[in-house]
Amino acid sequence: MTTVPEPATRSPKAEQTRRTIADAAMRLFRARGYDKTTMRAIADEAGVSLGNTYYYFAGKEHLVQAFYDQMQVLHAEAAATALDGERSFAGRLRVLLDTWVDVAAPYHGFAGQFFQNAADPTSPLSPFSAESAPAREASTALFRRAVEGSDLKVAPALRAELPELLWLLHMGVVLFWVHDASPDQRRTRQLVAGVVPLVTRLTRLTRLPGVRGVVDDVLGLVATLRT
Amino acid sequence: MTTVPEPATRSPKAEQTRRTIADAAMRLFRARGYDKTTMRAIADEAGVSLGNTYYYFAGKEHLVQAFYDQMQVLHAEAAATALDGERSFAGRLRVLLDTWVDVAAPYHGFAGQFFQNAADPTSPLSPFSAESAPAREASTALFRRAVEGSDLKVAPALRAELPELLWLLHMGVVLFWVHDASPDQRRTRQLVAGVVPLVTRLTRLTRLPGVRGVVDDVLGLVATLRT
DNA sequence: GCATTGAATTGAACACGTTCAAACAAGGGA
């Protein structure tokens, strides 16, 4: 897997070929799934040679990053409107998680197939990878908005870390969703409905005298390990 | 990936060939890593044809299950002796996590390479898969022993679930360990040292009046989703 | 002994992701 030319500016023609290939890939991925879609098929569908697709994309996995980014954008849009009018933290968190399930629903079949690759933490598709950093940060920002625009009462030390922790919770929900074979992802929605009040109660608890110490220790440990 | 004959009883000769292949695979995995070890090389090393290795193992990933099981056995042995004399819950938990890091240390380089495959939740190598069930249950039993032989004070409702939750914690440590590039896995040992007192304090907290309700809700949600 | 049957074994063939040397295209000096 060698690096691929990623100049800040690309010739219009090149940009268009790139798009053509990415679009063809998306079509086939959705139609047949990730594994059953061959690079040769993508090249054919795009009307381009096999080697050429490797000129534009470093490998098969990279062809899916576009999907990643697109979903993040869709989520941000859906969340933005739904967030208006919700002032309670519970409500805002619920909105974020629910809208994600809604937005992702059409891709459940396909995503289940390639998230299995994305679970590999060394893959560029991993949500923790450098390649995913932009999408990850955009998503974290969403949770930051949910916190900041709300009436949340939480231990002050925790407040700054909360968006990242919520993003982590979100990843947990995604993991559950990937394996959720129930119709319309009913079980994932159940999980969200149950987990949101739990989290809000937990955050409130962090202000209890006996609990605050533990919270500080947790944050201290996290800080230590981040170095 | 078709199924492979896994009769309860196997002819001695067959059993031996199976072992020969598994051993050859282990040697090469350790020497070159998972990815760089080819199925053809394994067949050669075992003095067997390529096709034959597929007669005994359904695929490359299955060749690593032996390693999994072996490590579980080593851990159980190391933990058993070290557990004697430790009565405190914190001490016992610490022993379990520390011995694992010790036992796994020689395989850190290799394991890092194939755990990337194991992270795939649909892979038979996933710790959640049916194939891993025996090793998983043996490991959970270890944590059950740590709980039962100790002076732990915890909300009664939680006590029964604790072994599985601790196993989950263990998986978290493993995930951290896989990505830990520090010499001698220093950072993972730091994590263990920090996380053990935290967990013990948290379990004690579950008996607080204000906290107990949340614990019950968590357990309720888990129960709901397990159906 | 011999035939029959099922397990064990083989190596060629397949499909796939990926690489690469070569060819092509388009512009811009001389």
Added chain:
DNA sequence: TCCCTTGTTTGAACGTGTTCAATTCAATGC
């Protein structure tokens, strides 16, 4: 007009995991 450079495009070839029809082996029944 010719050449040189730079970006683009090509398809053959490679290495890999996996499959499979064919073959050999070994035990069992007669």
